[in-house]
Amino acid sequence: MKKKTYYATQLKRATHLLFFKRHRKPGVKGWELKKRLGADYPKILALLNSYLEKLDLQVKTVFEEGKPSKNPTKAQLDRARFYITLHGSLTPKETKMMGWRIDDIAGLAMTISTIIAKKGKASREEVERLLRDKLPGWRVNVNIDRYIRAGYIDQDEKGQLYLDWRTRAEIDEKTLIDLLMAK
C-alpha cells in the first residue's frame, strides 16, 4: 500500500474510533488506538488534529497521572484517553441548544472553581452554600446531582466533591481560574 493511501485509511479509521461513542464513556484509550491503528498512532492523531483544527475541533489527550512536564512516554500515551473536543469556545446561544441553561453553566463553573481552589476536594455542603447565592434553593441539589451524572464531578461517601473525568477532558482549569481572578 502506498504511504499516502495508508495514512488516508488510518485517518478514516481514527475518525470513526474517536467520534463514535463505543463505551459508556466517550473517548478511546491509547492502547486501544495502538491495537487498531498500529504503533505509530500518535503520528496519525497529529495528522487528524491538523485536519480537525480547520473545523474548530481538536484531539484532546488526558493523561492518567496528570499532564507530564516533559514529552510523554509511549507508556504514558498508551494509558492516556483521547477525545475529540471543541478547539475554540461556545457562545451562550449554542449552549442553550445543548440543553444547558445559563443557571446550570454558572453553577457548574462555581462548583468546578471552588473544587480547584480547595486543592481538588470540597465538601458538598460548602458548594451547596455557595450555589444558593446564585441559584434557587431547590435547584442546587438537582444541579449538583446533574454535574455528577454528567461526569464533571464525583462524590465520595463522606460527601466530598472531586473533579471527574469530563472536567479533565473538557475544561482548561488554568484558564478558568486565571480569567476568574482577572475579573
Added chain:
Amino acid sequence: MSMGRQKKRLGKEHLKRIIDSCRSVEEKGINPFLVDVNNILAIIHEYFPEWKNPEELCLDAEAVHQIASAIKLQSEWVKHRSTSLYTDPFLIEEKLRKLSKEEISTIFFKSWHPIVELEQISPHSLAEAIKYWQNLIPLDERWQKTEGLQIETGTTTREELVKQQIIAKKEFSKELETFWQELKQKAMGKDKIEYWDFIGAETYEETVKHAYLASFLVTYGYATLEVDRLEEIVYIRPYKTPIPTVGKKQAISLPIPISFEDWKNWKGGVKD
C-alpha cells in the same frame, strides 16, 4: 503506683486528642500546618515507655499513623501552593459571589471545550435487534404462560393476619414510640448506652426484633449511633425530641451484624 496510673490515663487522653485533631484536619480540609508535628512527636515519645498492653500500643500506633497522614497533607499543601493553579480559596469565593451568573458563564465558556461524541446504531446491532424481534413471542402467548393459579376468594380475620405476620399486633409507629421511651428510660442519667445492652433480649428472635426497631429509631431521627472505633463499641443516644434527618445531610449506613454467636456472647457477658 497511682502516679504511674495517672500518667497512663493522661497519656491515653493525649493520644486520643492527637488522633482526633489529625482526623479533623484531614476531614475538614483545614490548614494541615495547624498540626504542631514536633510537639506531638515529643508527646508520643514521652508516653511511649508507659505502654505495655496491645491495646495501648495500638493507640500509640494509630497516633503515629495519623501524624504521618498530617505530614503527607502538609507536603501536598506545599506542592499545591507552588503550582500555577494555586489561588486563595477565599479570594475565589469572593469573586464568585461578586460576579453575576452571566459573567461567570462567559468566563466558563472561554475555558470549556466540550467533547464531541456521536451515538449511532451499527449494522451489526441492527441485525441483532431484528433477530431478537423475530424470535419474540407475541404478548398474548407470553401472558398465557405466566398466568397464575386461580384460587377461590374468601375472607380472613385480623387475628389470622397477625398470626401470619402480615400485619403487626400494634401499629408500627406506636411500637416505635414505646421503644423510644424505653431507650430514654434506659439511658437516663448516662445520656447514651451501649447498643447491645439496649437491643439485647432474653431470646435471639427478640434481639433481632429490637435491632430492627432500633434501626428505625435512628433513621427517623429519634436517636443516633456513636462508634468508639478504638474500643469497637457502638453506643445509642436517644434524642429528647425527634430530629428529622431526611434530606438534611448525607445519610451514612452503619451495618451492625446481629449474629447468633454475637447474641450468645453478649448474653454470656451479661450473666457473668
